[in-house]
Amino acid sequence: MGKLRQALLWLSAKSDEKQANDSSRKLTAVAAKLFRLPNLAENLKGFAEVAKFHETETASWVSPADLSKREGVPFDACDIRHWIEIAKMADVPFVDAREILTLTESEMSALSGKVKLPEGRALTALAHGLQENADVVSKELEGVVNLFVSESVNEDEAFEKLYDAMDDVPEGWMVRFARTGGSELKVLAGAGVVADRTPEIRFSNDLEVGPGWVRNGNRRRVNVSDMRTVSAAAEGPGGDMTFIARPWVKAARYFVTNDPHRQNTPFQGKGVWPAEWRAFVEDGVVVGVSYYYGWTGEANQENAAIALEVRETAQRMVDVAMERQLWPRYMDVEHARRVRNPRLAENEQFQEGMRIFGRETVSCTLDFIETEQGLMLLEGGPGASPMGGGHPCSFAGCGGKPTLGNRAQTNGVAFRNMPHVLVGDPNTWEDGDRSGCILTWDEVHELAMSTPAPSL
Structure with missing residues (x-):
């Protein structure tokens, strides 16, 4: 079972890597065409409008902390904290969740990893397109670029926050982004290799992977580079990104097949x-x-x-x-x-x-x-x-x-x-x-x- 868990986690990591690389290739190819089309200005405006709509819509969503105090308000359907608040209002028992880490958008961007742009004709075309249309690109993105600009981050300090967040999390707990569970947990749970205790898979004396966290030596850190987590962070509301810890609850029944x-x-x-x-x-x-x-x-x-x-x-x-x-x-x-x-x-x-x-x-x-x-x-x-x-x-x-x-x-x-x-x-x-x-x-x-x- 231990070797199977290791293999599944390795396959999950390779799938994440392939998905990220495939996405960057597609993005580069699309961008290469975008910046060479005659209706470049119109395309850029459309792109900016979608981004602005996303920002405006999600900014109207109430925070989990304010949900119980408000009425007639929208909220993020993906954020587990909202549903826990509603469970409290309805007197429905729930698995507890403790906020342990908050990252700014810039910190999340810096810590989640950067995918290298693929080399090849698409990238060359993109570079030529940007050069040929530099004036138009600059003009049409003026006033919109602030939507995508990140503030500078001290990556060493931000990385240390991942370790500090785990210091008070009890052994046997899981960690997840507020908007989604991580790929590694989904893979292990779906394959039925989790059972009634927290899966902690050792790869070496210095590396152990648990649900939502990684242990290096004798310290654990929150895993923020999981593909499901990165995608959910990009698709959700702007602002701070929150990670939560939860106890591993034993089920009343288990099924073997x-x-x-x-x-x-x-x-x-x-x-x-x-x-x-x-x-x-x-x-x-x-x-x-x-x-x-x-x-x-x-x-x-x-x-x-x-x-x-x-x-x-x-x-x-x-x-x-x-x-x-x-x-x-x-x-x-x-x-x-x-x-x-x-x-x-x-x-x-x-x-x-x-x-x-x-x-x-x-x-x-x-x-x-x-x-x-x-x-x-x-x-x-x-x-x-x-x-x-x-x-x-x-x-x-x-x-x-x-x-x-x-x-x-x-x-x-x-x-x-x-x-x-x-x-x-x-x-x-x-x-x-x-x-x-x-x-x-x-x-x-x-x-x-x-x-x-x-x-x-």
């Missing part, structure tokens, strides 16, 4: 997954509940009763948010509202999705874990919208493949994925036989009231 993600690989075998659930909320109503790790779930009396409890618990939080008019916002959806695309304007499914995920309603996902103390809120996030956001989990494939305007149907309870669906491969997300996998609410009620099967 073959890991479909490792099938037909040298690492194939069984994994262990905790009992976790996701509630899907549309326009103020919990419309669906899914077992989080869909390849391990089962439609039985016990799970049906818990699914109903998840719905009731999630609805309590949603009711509080609706009553106080606390509106979760997600920038991918907000940007989509601005697009003047005839195909989208004529797409009824897309327009209906935009209505459901409106600006002044509560549409989101809420995740819960079964603990020995009962259900606890694990985290919350954006809904499963036409523009992405929350993963459909065991509902993957319901309604067909995710395409423009088409999203998963998340109604009822999805106890497990349909047999033909591999959750990690969207190409398999076709609708099919849902029997024994996805049930209607009436069927779930009937199953919950049935006599439990005798234990063997």
